[in-house]
Amino acid sequence: MRTFTIGGIHPPECKLTAGKSIVDMPLPKQAVVLLGQHIGAPTQAVVEKGAMVKTGQLLAKAGGFVSANIHSPVSGKVNKIAEVVDASGYPRPAIFIDVEGDEWMEGIDRSEDLISECDLEPAAIVQKINEAGIVGMGGACFPAHVKLTPPPGKKAEILVVNGVECEPYLTADHRLMLEKAPEIIVGIRILMKALNVDKAVIGIECNKPDAIELLQHIAKPYPAIEVMPLQMHYPQGGEKQLIEATTGRQVPSGCLPIEVGAVVQNVGTIFAIYEAVQKNKPLFERIVTVTGKSLSNAGNFRVRMGTPIKELLDFAGGLPENAGKVISGGPMMGKALASLDAPVAKGTSGVLVMDEADSKRGQASDCIRCAKCVAACPMGLEPYLLGALSEHKDWEGAEKQHMMDCIECGCCTFTCPANRPLLDYLRIGKAKVGALIRSRKQ
Ligand code: SF4
Numbered sequence: 501m502r503t504f505t506i507g508g509i510h511p512p513e514c515k516l517t518a519g520k521s522i523v524d525m526p527l528p529k530q531a532v533v534l535l536g537q538h539i540g541a542p543t544q545a546v547v548e549k550g551a552m553v554k555t556g557q558l559l560a561k562a563g564g565f566v567s568a569n570i571h572s573p574v575s576g577k578v579n580k581i582a583e584v585v586d587a588s589g590y591p592r593p594a595i596f597i598d599v600e601g602d603e604w605m606e607g608i609d610r611s612e613d614l615i616s617e618c619d620l621e622p623a624a625i626v627q628k629i630n631e632a633g634i635v636g637m638g639g640a641c642f643p644a645h646v647k648l649t650p651p652p653g654k655k656a657e658i659l660v661v662n663g664v665e666c667e668p669y670l671t672a673d674h675r676l677m678l679e680k681a682p683e684i685i686v687g688i689r690i691l692m693k694a695l696n697v698d699k700a701v702i703g704i705e706c707n708k709p710d711a712i713e714l715l716q717h718i719a720k721p722y723p724a725i726e727v728m729p730l731q732m733h734y735p736q737g738g739e740k741q742l743i744e745a746t747t748g749r750q751v752p753s754g755c756l757p758i759e760v761g762a763v764v765q766n767v768g769t770i771f772a773i774y775e776a777v778q779k780n781k782p783l784f785e786r787i788v789t790v791t792g793k794s795l796s797n798a799g800n801f802r803v804r805m806g807t808p809i810k811e812l813l814d815f816a817g818g819l820p821e822n823a824g825k826v827i828s829g830g831p832m833m834g835k836a837l838a839s840l841d842a843p844v845a846k847g848t849s850g851v852l853v854m855d856e857a858d859s860k861r862g863q864a865s866d867c868i869r870c871a872k873c874v875a876a877c878p879m880g881l882e883p884y885l886l887g888a889l890s891e892h893k894d895w896e897g898a899e900k901q902h903m904m905d906c907i908e909c910g911c912c913t914f915t916c917p918a919n920r921p922l923l924d925y926l927r928i929g930k931a932k933v934g935a936l937i938r939s940r941k942q
Pocket residue numbers: 876877878879880881882883886905906907908909910911912913922923926
């Protein structure tokens with residue numbers, strides 16, 4: 501079975517909610533809709549305090565080409581536009597909406613009917629995706645329409661669909677593949693038309709045999725779509741790792757997937773694209789795995805954006821007494837929440853409650869130069885060195901050692917016997933090196 505060739509690890513799976521069907525989460529009393537839920541230029545609010553809004557109505561316009569519209573996840577009254585602490589711990593502007601009923605914008609098709617055919621021209625498909633505010637829902641939050649618009653001189657040859665979900669604990673994509681497989685296949689056909697490619701491959705790790713079998717069955721009439729079982733190997737959901745695993749092509753350092761003719765989209769994003777193009781539905785809700793060994797009602801929930809994470813935890817049985825940390829995302833790449841008031845955003849794939857015992861970090865000691873982190877790094881970096889450069893604030897040195905290639909997968913931290921907080925050093929370092937690079941362009 502195929503996989504990528506450099507580094508990687510095999511963390512324990514802990515997919516506690518894999519058998520839990522998707523359940524609709526009740527609407528929050530107040531939705532807190534972040535004005536920035538994507539990579540790129542910030543949005544500009546188009547509603548004011550006191551305005552009445554409907555579900556699906558435009559709340560904030562994209563601030564440029566690399567940006568994404570924000571739509572209301574609820575109906576009700578705009579209470580205020582103010583700051584809230586987001587899942588990364590930073591204060592961010594948000595629109596607070598007091599929920600009244602659930603009145604949707606006209607024109608959104610709320611039926612469960614499958615619409616298989618799409619007569620739109622490629623440019624019109626991309627336009628609809630752009631208007632619907634769709635971003636990469638695997639966590640990267642890169643605006644989807646940008647990936648569908650290759651730069652001059654570049655041509656997409658293959659659509660790579662990410663159904664890997666290699667993060668331990670997370671099962672939202674797995675459930676979506678089981679419960680919305682026909683819609684995902686239609687979404688893939690729409691994207692192939694938009695990109696003018698005649699091949700798509702869906703990469704799924706072999707711990708999801710039911711999803712592999714179902715998608716193979718539904719994709720059977722479309723020989724251009726291949727469902728490819730992959731070895732379990734973290735971080736295979738990384739774009740560069742998945743492209744290599746499925747196509748054998750290696751994306752060079754500092755380059756984007758389009759350099760090797762690939763465009764990658766996650767299955768959650770593809771389902772959102774189906775809903776946008778075929779159902780006129782903007783992106784205002786998503787599937788979130790809420791999980792943890794001590795949660796009494798862990799599950800996969802369909803959640804409106806803007807729902808405070810505290811309400812998700814209440815719905816999942818309440819915060820257990822032995823909770824040590826609450827993480828937005830999975831245990832490898834997720835971030836510990838500074839506040840449970842942080843709202844669900846387009847990139848929130850999961851909320852994980854870790855027990856006190858599991859969340860304790862071992863005492864860090866000096867590097868023993870074992871090179872385990874080097875062997876584990878899927879980007880071929882030297883994490884011990886990058887960690888040291890970051891610790892000593894040598895940002896130019898870190899840049900020379902390709903710090904910006906780090907995909908923040910956490911493999912180095914996971915393997916380090918000296919408990920070095922390598923990922924923390926790398927995240928700080930990437931922010932500093934990124935700022936340095938940007939300052940040179942000004
Ligand atoms: S976090 Fe960065 S440096 Fe560490 S293993 Fe992943 S890619 Fe390599």
